[in-house]
Amino acid sequence: MKKEELIISTALKLFVENGFHGTATSRIASESGVANGTLFNYFATKEILIVSIYNSIMKKMDDFIIEGIASNSVSKNAFKSLFVASLRWNLENPAAFQYMQQFNNSPFAKSAISKTLKQEEHPLYVLIKNGIDLVVLKPMPAALVFSLFNAQINGLYYYLLNNTIESERTDELTEDTFEMLWKMIQD
Amino acid sequence: MKKEELIISTALKLFVENGFHGTATSRIASESGVANGTLFNYFATKEILIVSIYNSIMKKMDDFIIEGIASNSVSKNAFKSLFVASLRWNLENPAAFQYMQQFNNSPFAKSAISKTLKQEEHPLYVLIKNGIDLVVLKPMPAALVFSLFNAQINGLYYYLLNNTIESERTDELTEDTFEMLWKMIQD
DNA sequence: ATTCTAACTGACTAATCAGTCGTAAAAATA
DNA sequence: TATTTTTACGACTGATTAGTCAGTTAGAAT
Structure with missing residues (x-):
């Protein structure tokens, strides 16, 4: 799975479990197996990630x-x-x-x-x-x-x-x- | 309006506008016209406030x-x-x-x-x-x-x-x- | 082999936030 | 009025977080 898709599917799961603000971007990154900064290479802000999903x-x-x-x-x-x-x-x-x-x-x-x-x-x-x-x-x-x-x-x-x-x-x-x-x- | 009711109605409005985690308890308190600590006299935690509403x-x-x-x-x-x-x-x-x-x-x-x-x-x-x-x-x-x-x-x-x-x-x-x-x- | 480039990294920071606590005012009781 | 109890205050803190950035890696192009 491409990193971008991986981040999306991990974030989807975590957002449903813990809510938008209840889920830290750092947690999404680590559970996706990518570095913190990598997430922001794909999605400039958390809001952009949320809307992208x-x-x-x-x-x-x-x-x-x-x-x-x-x-x-x-x-x-x-x-x-x-x-x-x-x-x-x-x-x-x-x-x-x-x-x-x-x-x-x-x-x-x-x-x-x-x-x-x-x-x-x-x-x-x-x-x-x-x-x-x-x-x-x-x-x-x-x-x-x-x-x-x-x-x-x-x-x-x-x-x-x-x-x-x-x-x-x-x-x-x-x-x-x-x-x-x-x-x-x-x- | 009793302070408790006041906090509930202010919080309801803000939560709908900005989401649960998007709304700081300090903002609820100040828009209700009560002190920060007063809010926690009525609702021990933010979660209790959310469920109470x-x-x-x-x-x-x-x-x-x-x-x-x-x-x-x-x-x-x-x-x-x-x-x-x-x-x-x-x-x-x-x-x-x-x-x-x-x-x-x-x-x-x-x-x-x-x-x-x-x-x-x-x-x-x-x-x-x-x-x-x-x-x-x-x-x-x-x-x-x-x-x-x-x-x-x-x-x-x-x-x-x-x-x-x-x-x-x-x-x-x-x-x-x-x-x-x-x-x-x-x- | 060397250079170039794009993706990746993670320690770091400035800001924010939930909840605390010592103090003070107000209300109730005596 | 004096005393006690309840309610209110707001500065403070420890923890957390979104986003940054200087540097590294890996692979392609030359």
Whole structure:
């Protein structure tokens, strides 16, 4: 692993465990196996490191979601594949997920403009917009449906996180929860 | 205002603005108009202060929600009143809401056991449990429905937060969103 | 082999911070 | 009023931290 990536992954783990200010840059460096000064060769300040990790996660997430697109047609299946892809990413990357939560609710969030997909460009947003235009979905503000869709994913995610469920049952619940969501948003 | 309350409200504001470790106890004290040492008379450590604020918000929130209970019967209206009360509390206390988010996604979250309503005792959870037993709601795990219910509130809240909406339209959207939720969870 | 360059190193520093403590004011009690 | 108890004060400290920098290393280029 390249040093830069190594620092990012160590920092991600430590930030989630101890918080941003609770994690000393010296600790990140030593646990990454690099010298103190090396960290600052890659990231001029701690804040830049924190925002870089955010952008790095965002990119991976967006790539994963985009891969998960089953079709460009406005079909129930298209929504379902995005629902499942989003949920799976959260389940498979809980540390990254929590990093995002921590970051988004921190004062650093405002420093993170751009570099990441704007809401109106997000595949799910586009799909929802088309769905509403084509009267497949209820006539509501697309941004609201987008927000509710993501909220539903989070709701299911937190349930699965706090209750130990076998993976077979997880799939079943994912199915059921998506059906509920679909019943809710379809026209 | 009592000094203790004064410190709590100042600290709440500063923690939301600058993060937990980004806010010096000395700054909290001086902005509260009390001496440095006085703060530590009320809260032995910074961590105790942070957790105390959490508990203080939790209590106010629970009280507000409990007040919002329209009836003990398992009716659509009972669910709606809890939905509306929860949402309204968030909208009227955005700083406190963000504090909770920040806290729950921080390493301090684990220190916050007890003092606060357990999930199974939460009025909404009880209502959902009864709703499922009485076949008013879909036969799903009560904890999942609870999680989805709260997620829906958050989804709507974030939409309203990020899009400036007149209060009249807010009520309308709240109404519509609850109807969607109800369609989703009812049997 | 020698030079050049870019990455790397870690001891160091100036600043900051959580928490202490001896003293003083204020409040309660007698 | 006199005495005791509680609350408030703020200068101080030991510990920690983000970031620096003068020098080293390793490998590529000549």
